[in-house]
Amino acid sequence: MMDTDATTRPKAITRLQVQVRGIVQGVGFRPFVYKLAHRLGLSGHVFNSTSGVTIEIEGSKPALDSFLKTLRTEPPQLADIQEITVSHIVPFGVAGFSILHSREEGGAMALVPADAGTCDACWQDFSDPNNRRFGYPFTNCIHCGPRYTITEGIPYDRPSTTMSNFTMCSACAAEYADPNDRRFHAQPNACSLCGPSLALLPRGAALPESFTDTDALPILHHARGLLREGKILAVKGLGGFLFACDATNETAVAELRRRKHRPHKPFALMVRDIDAARALCGITTEDEAALRHLRRPVVILPRRLDTNQVPGIGLSVAPGNNTLGIMLPYTPLHYLLFSDSPQKDSAFSALVMTSGNISEEPIVISNIDALLQLDGVADWFLLHNREIATRVDDSVVRTFEGRERVLRRSRGFTPQALSLASANESVHPSVLAFGAELKNTFCLTRDGHAILSQHIGDLQNYETLQFFEETLAKMKRLFRVTPQAVAYDLHPHYMSTRMALASSIERKIAVQHHHAHIASCMAENHLSGEVIGVALDGTGYGTDGKIWGGEFFTANLGSFSRRAHLRYVPLPGGDAAVRQPWRMALSYLRDAFGPEVPDLACLRAIPLKQRDIVNAMIANQIQTVETSSCGRLFDAVAALLNLFSEVTFEGQAAIALESIALAGVTGGYEFDLHDGEPITIDLRTTILAIVNDLAAGKPAGEISARFHNTLSTVIAATCCRIRDLSGLDRVCLSGGSFQNMVLLRPTVVQLRRHGFQVFLHSMVPANDGGISLGQAAIACERIRTGA
Ligand SMILES: [Zn+2]
Ligand SMILES: [Zn+2]
Ligand SMILES: [Zn+2]
Known part of the structure; x- marks a missing residue:
């Protein structure tokens, strides 16, 4: 009789090939696999390939099952697994598990990790006087540190990063080679003996040939002293230079504004730790999570009014704002500007940290450019020799309803891929979407992934265009994308449109701006089918040649139909009307009252001659287009309340209006919806009521609150009307106006009360930074359906 007892039979050996896709390179994935295989007694190997990580693993079935389970459920913290495919191959019968060299594979795509803020363990290392990395500003490990900003090619290995110039010392090399070390295969691994180092130079100094200081602390102490004296420093960080100054030194902050030619736009602050942030702002649990997240973004937080316990933040940091943009240090270098260790007092309650650029040009990244271009702003330069x-x-x-809402998507997010709404379709077109003109990003798609570029900026100068082109070339190379079509905005004068039309890619897909906003929100929320889309923003070119911006659509990813919009009013003088909100006030007043407008303080402040010119422009339709822009409506109301006659950046008036809105004010103003195709939203009675409230001496904060309430009621009422006509009850909210919390909050409440399902942006900006994703989603859909 044959022995059928399983315990005495030799165990069946299986060999699997496991392909892991997603963010799996540069995040400690191979060492994680290595350790796991050893722990389970499995043999085989692992290597980085151009499409991700490939594992061949051999052993008993229970051990392999356990291996696959842990792979899925306990990956390294920076990893983001998107797909695991497993196939059976012939067992080798060879013992041991090893990490092999990276391999190239034709055409496949790997995802490059984003930069990550310093992890807790590295924090310990550089702040411990007994650690060999004490005070070393470039301390990192497999769980943290630079990634995308140092990556020049794939696979992600040290030779394809800007760390290739540094040869590891024996201690670092030992860590790098030890599977049980946190720095096992950490590509940017370094220490003061072998890695990047600092130099501190005054304005006018020449760049040294090499950086030789191995002790960073004396340099950092010197830098700290300069900041305390009120000096402005240009500090080279992860993704570029930042200007730093003491945020409590009003003279320094005002001087930075003057030199940077940035009169009003808020400056971001960096504080040493969460307690320092709490001293300045009200912080919820989700705000704290956003601040501490390894992405370390600037988080917009409500200012505390009782900031007596800390030296006051300079008035010029964020004039006219009831919020502050705050971030925590994301590299040891930033931390060491405050103190040597958590046990020591912080030298500053907050530092201004703002982009190292002049005006709206891209931030500077090289030492030599910093010395040449930023010398009109910085007194001193804190440089390092790791290239960006x-x-x-x-x-x-900003956080809302427990989630982060991205306003500018850059460091820490890019180049993380988003999976497209249609990722489960079988056809995955590769497209390049050129984005909008302001807050530009572009988007590449491949295999159902959308890769959004980092924030490029306003495409209005040569340097920004160059930045666009460099980044595009790089991303195409990194992700091996060969687009089969380009998508672009309908606006004929956008630089992004001109670039798209000049592209050698033949297939070109035009996308209406607000349809792109709605599609962006749909794509992010993985919606298909038909939705009601509400897109409120400053400017978007309409299919009728007018400037849209207060739009209600029924839409799917392929097409849209305009169901309602704000009543058109004249936009006198195009860009000038954006800079001078009083022009929009005059336009709205004439619309509500006719040519004889009431005598208001906001208009009396404008020289009569200028008013006459604008009156004539509106009356005779000279240099005047019609607009349904919601941004311009905010401008008009802000001007009526006499908050501004002139602004220096788009959205400034709306932010001021949001800032003064009094909490606890209920009720709004009357308005009219006129049926039609599309429905017209008529706010003339609203404007009349605002003027009455002004005449009655009501406080501006109350009028602002009532105006915001009115708009949220308008949105809910219009959506109800569209639901009656279409039967749709899913609403997507998009466009820059929804960054305004005083508008967003009651809008969401009202829509839900009316039984709508509401979808918002989270990981993609609601503003024009999200346009490229919408364009890409629409282009993919049109290619897929042959439209
Ligand atoms: Zn670390
Ligand atoms: Zn070293
Ligand atoms: Zn827009």
């Missing part, structure tokens, strides 16, 4: 391969600004987020 890719320029990446700080990201900006």
